[in-house]
Amino acid sequence: MRGTGVSRIQLRWRGDLRSIERYLGDHWERSYADLEWRGESPNRPMPWYFMAHDGKATHGYGVKTGAGALCFWTADSEGISLWADVRSGGVPVELGARTLNVADVICRQGKGGESAFAATQAFCRQMCPNPRLTDKPVYGTNDWNYAYGNSSAELISSVSGLISELSPDNDNRPYSVIDEGWQMGPYQNRYGYGPWVGNPRFGDMAAFATRLKGMGVRPGLWFRPLTHLDDSSESWRLSRDKSYLDPTIPETKEHVASHIRRFVDWGYEMIKHDFTTWDVLGNWGSGMGPNPTRDGWRLHDSSRTNAEVLTDLYRTIREAAGSARLIGCNTMSHLATGFHEVQRTGDDTSGRSWNRNRRMGVNTLAFRAPHHRTFYEVDPDIVSITKAVPWSLVEQWLRLVSESGTALFVAVEPSVVEPKHREALKKALAIAAKPQKIGEPLDWMETVCPRRWKLRGKTVEFAWMGESGAWPFSD
CATH class of the missing domain: 3.20.20.70 (Aldolase class I)
Structure with a gap:
């Protein structure tokens, strides 16, 4: 029936995240002076991907670039959730017989001795297999x-x-x-x-x-x-x-x-x-x-x-x-x-x-x-x-x-x-x-x-x- 359907999808992975000390999330488009590492904040939406630092290593969880939905994550001491907004405008998408590839989920386990910055950089490279780069600096x-x-x-x-x-x-x-x-x-x-x-x-x-x-x-x-x-x-x-x-x-x-x-x-x-x-x-x-x-x-x-x-x-x-x-x-x-x-x-x-x-x-x-x-x-x-x-x-x-x-x-x-x-x-x-x-x-x-x-x-x-x-x- 027109007007009914799915607007959002949640996937939940349960697990013990009490060892995580700091989380870093990204933004939907530009940032607004509000990017930062924070402690646990269960309601905090983290668009596209987030990094989790446990004091020894920094781990990455995200979706690959080019997703079919607007995706964000939430994280707490008992697990993580991926939320995918599959609306068209402000209503559920009407796929008909088409199958939507919502997102490709990807994660990276951090390495001991690796800085949080290096881990984040490596995870970004993993999320984006085909960037379009300049041959010389801009x-x-x-x-x-x-x-x-x-x-x-x-x-x-x-x-x-x-x-x-x-x-x-x-x-x-x-x-x-x-x-x-x-x-x-x-x-x-x-x-x-x-x-x-x-x-x-x-x-x-x-x-x-x-x-x-x-x-x-x-x-x-x-x-x-x-x-x-x-x-x-x-x-x-x-x-x-x-x-x-x-x-x-x-x-x-x-x-x-x-x-x-x-x-x-x-x-x-x-x-x-x-x-x-x-x-x-x-x-x-x-x-x-x-x-x-x-x-x-x-x-x-x-x-x-x-x-x-x-x-x-x-x-x-x-x-x-x-x-x-x-x-x-x-x-x-x-x-x-x-x-x-x-x-x-x-x-x-x-x-x-x-x-x-x-x-x-x-x-x-x-x-x-x-x-x-x-x-x-x-x-x-x-x-x-x-x-x-x-x-x-x-x-x-x-x-x-x-x-x-x-x-x-x-x-x-x-x-x-x-x-x-x-x-x-x-x-x-x-x-x-x-x-x-x-x-x-x-x-x-x-x-x-x-x-x-x-x-x-x-x-x-x-x-x-x-x-x-x-x-x-x-x-």
Whole structure:
């Protein structure tokens, strides 16, 4: 009968887990300053996988990447549970005669003498047999954290020229990713929306890509695939919220693919696509808990689970992008592997608030570093050099990201650049352009914001708090 069926599946393994001292869980999409090792917390949902440390070894339990359901774990002293959300939209999936491969469960027994970080890294490699990896490190500039959508071709060119000048003269040139603000929507005060052509501050986007290449940078472009255009057919709209397009509709898929193909034809070598988890499911990862979307709403095609729908969308984007690199932002981590070379792993850092850089940036880099080059290239988000954020703190964040081996994107407010900034940037870009061993947080079991790191074979300690300490209010 339509409307009845299975929404969630629970599998329970009973056993004595009283020896486990700490658990580490992952997140649905980006992290939100909330990844940490904790003691037993039976109701804590741990999406995709978790690590369990017993004081001697660190064990892993999870599902392989590319699951057919949105999966999370819970753990307590008497056993562990795997929960699989097999809804389509907010109703039970209607499989018909089809069989769904819900998930491939996988575990790894830890080894004595192995660090928890090494164990987590090894388990991530085991969960993801076919990552799509870059042949060279990813680094460059992204304008969002100084322009915040108020950008222009001249402003982008100014910063791109600076980054090109300060980058090493080798065969791995930096990217210049043009974030929100280039298209017509922001020019009309409609952020997140198209039409996806250059607004009067940018003009011909193909000509601008050529201009950037002539400056020695590799052009990249930001895109929000599922916001509607004024002429989008009403039949393409998502039933949950008509502001967004339903990705199970063939015309929506072609709409998305045609835009990606056009950006690549313009000459853009990296496409950053954003907001698809929010636009489809109506929740940020921070608010999902065990329930990624509300009950009761339908996708156009109810025969596919939400996990399958998002995976199909990523596949559509990947195929349209061809050889261009992809950055997934607000994309499901465990589903994006194999499609995106780069994954934004945490919520936004900031050119206005140091507190967000410490909370979001340091936390995601520490706890998702094991994903780096096991799932994808980790992008912990932007290092911002602006007048609003103290250089004494930003300089440390710049060093951590550049020496960690993860993707380095910098946002540089042109008017604040002094010789000290140029010197630090030149050093950081030279390091980021070459492969580095992944940075390891050494005190990550004791804090959500690790201070002690192993970087390039040396132990380094940072001071993240600044003169006033943490800002406990919303930022």
